[in-house]
Amino acid sequence: MDFKTIEKKWQKRWADSKLYSFNKDNISKKHYVLEMFSYPSGAKLHAGHWFNYGPADSYARFMRMQGYEVFQPMGFDAFGLPAENYAIKTGIHPEESTLKNIETMEKQLKAIGATYDWDYEIKTCMPDYYKWTQWLFLQLYKHGLAYRKEAPVNWCPSCNTVLANEQVKEGECERCHTPVIRKNLTQWFFKITDYSEELLSGLDKLDWPEKTKLMQKNWIGKSFGSEVDFETESGEKFTVFTTRADTIYGVSYVVLAPEHPLVDKITTPEQKKAVEDYKYECSKASEIDRLSTTREKSGTFTGAYAINPVNGKKVPILIADYVLASYGTGAVMGVPAHDERDFAFATKYNLPITRVIKGEKGQNDELPFCDYGVLTASDEFDGMSSKEAIKAITAKLEKQSKGRLKTNYRLRDWLVSRQRYWGAPIPVIHCPHCGIVPVPEKDLPVTLPHDVDFTPDGKSPLLKCEEFMNVTCPVCGKPARRDPDTLDTFVCSSWYYLRYPDNKNDKAPFDSELINKMLPVDKYIGGAEHACMHLLYARFITKALRDMGYLNFDEPFLSLVHQGTILGPDGNKMSKSRGNVVSPDDCIQKYGSDVFRLYLMFCFSYTEGGPWNDSGLDGVQRFMDRVERLVDSVKDKKLSDSPFAKDEKELNYVRNFTVKSMTADMKNFSFNTAVARLMEFVNAIYTYFNKTQNPNKLLYDCVKDVVLLIAPLTPHFAEELNERMGSTESVFNMRYPVCDEKALVKDEVEIAVQINSKIKGKTTVSTAASDEEVAAAAKEAVIEALGDATIKKTIVIKGRLVNFIV
């Protein structure tokens, strides 16, 4: 078959007949299938895109044939750094390159032959979209979920912008791998931490890969502990957070983060210089140095002392950058005997080390001893177990109003402002009189100006665009300035799934009534790399909008699937520098898109991916040829309608078994086994066809089923075959075959016969036979091997095997 020609033919017919238009009247049967939208890079669609979109579309087609009204939209995450960096390099404006790339990718996406309804397309860089991204920002601001503060932030010196915590990987910028440094800057944050608990507990209900849920769980990082109030000699109060209140009698010093607000207040004049020097050193250290666990701990004495609330003991207050300002209270108690970090620190600075926990059996293990154990040298708590003591000590402190139980989360607020050009402008005005003034909703969008000098200089490019920056304050009418920053692109993608079904709405981001019916997304498919970024942000935004009254559901994506990674033929990640990139375009040119898609589905485990190998493509094409020949030789054949004999029953069994297996496999994204079952079915049809003189019309029904079963996998090919078989209706308006359970009941079954758990023979028994009858038949089958041994025990597993123990 000339795949390329028929693919064009059917794509045109589908488009002309609007076959994949979503029918809103049928919304009660909706099934929202969403693939993560892609960034329109100049590098075209790669094998990874295909592996995401091809099989996902097959799933969508399968669900359509199951009777669902499938909604499967497509769009582009079009703002972002690469286009801007490309512009800096080449002088081509990001808008120009982005729109051009989108056009190319649309063409390639259409070549997949997917069921996207392009009427619902989204491009996040267009004003009719980012208007509502800005609207979202304003709602969050209105509800206290967007705020501005000065804080030490991650700064990428190469990208010249701040980064969210989630975008720092191993101390490096996720995008360009430059070591990230810390800077104190005033930035916009979203208060995702308000939702820490719900983001955590909501995971249980989600049908997501366990690994992804675990990653989010760890990222949120809930931990139970106690807060303990210390007082300095001079009466200043501060609080530490600890999960080991049981070790409090072992405190030999306390440490504040260098950025702790109390540091300047308590530092004695003699220590002033040392403390200032140390703080300067810390601010210079790159994040990668600071985070390195092998790095020697450093710190310095403030000159001040604190009083341990449990025993009144006076201990020195130090500052050290191993204490993080952003977690807990930014202050910790130093218990060197029972914490590795404190131990290393105390050893270096010659601080006393006092043991207060013994092992369970009272033994004295080496220090530091970080396990739970039994208290010692702890006044009235001596002899108590660590777990009891944590409760008891905290309770005692609580009575004195010096402590309390406390739950902490590692999750930080989401830093959303970026000092870059190609993004949605932050819809805020800074007025010298009125302060921060949100742009009135009627003035949205705040349009991103086109002519801007975006050469990087460490400041927001928009600052240099005077006609953008200068506005009149909407409150007092006096001259004011716009916010020069743009929003993190993850803000754009945090709500796009809500926009798709109502993408042309110019009155609101979406119509709540409609969206509450269309959402949540039923099946979300995309890469695993977004576990703690996009997937977390989207959950947060959904919950925030729900609490504002715009949505009535809690989670955006009920069921999530990650596709694996297709590696180069050498087993390495595909990359230009390695020269192991396989181009989908070349494959389609040679084989056609159906062959390519079927290859991706058959030769890889969908969630694992794996290395590319060319030979699989030929095998898949051979299989399709086999199917085509089968259709051609059966479609006009004269067939008998006599009752089923043994061969027909057998074929009918395979047929229904195939339908049942494939239905389950397609639902589970187990595409490779689905294809394998279909191949078995085709083999069985051939076997029947070749050996039967006067084939039954069952043969025709089987071939018809093959066309239906293969339709989601190779859509153009199936349409063509369906037409050849005389149908004038699209195969995608037909129903997927349904398994006839009666046909799966076999009269007899072959079982294995074991002697002492080793297979010695096989026999065929009636499925209706009792265990005793089966055992008797089995014994018959191995009578020779059994010899004169005595059977001590007989184990019969129905339909599987019989095991004689002799």
Add this chain to the structure above:
RNA sequence: GCGGGUAUGGCGGAAUUGGCAGACGCGUAAGAUUCAGGUUCUUAUGAUCGCAAGGUUGUGCAGGUUCAAGUCCUGUUACCCGCACCA
């Protein structure tokens, strides 16, 4: 360092959750069709011993539980992913 995952023929990968390991495909070999190549069809194909019937062995490694282990338990190695001074 902590958390998670993976390990099965020459290759990609299956295995109803403890019940015939290696489905399906690729590759390979032999044969048939063909002037020939390709296509197509048939058969074989984990390793090993054997002329054969048949035997032995086999799911990273070492133990264990069980009539029965790729699957469960203990320990261990390699690789991959995530987090990384979170008190």
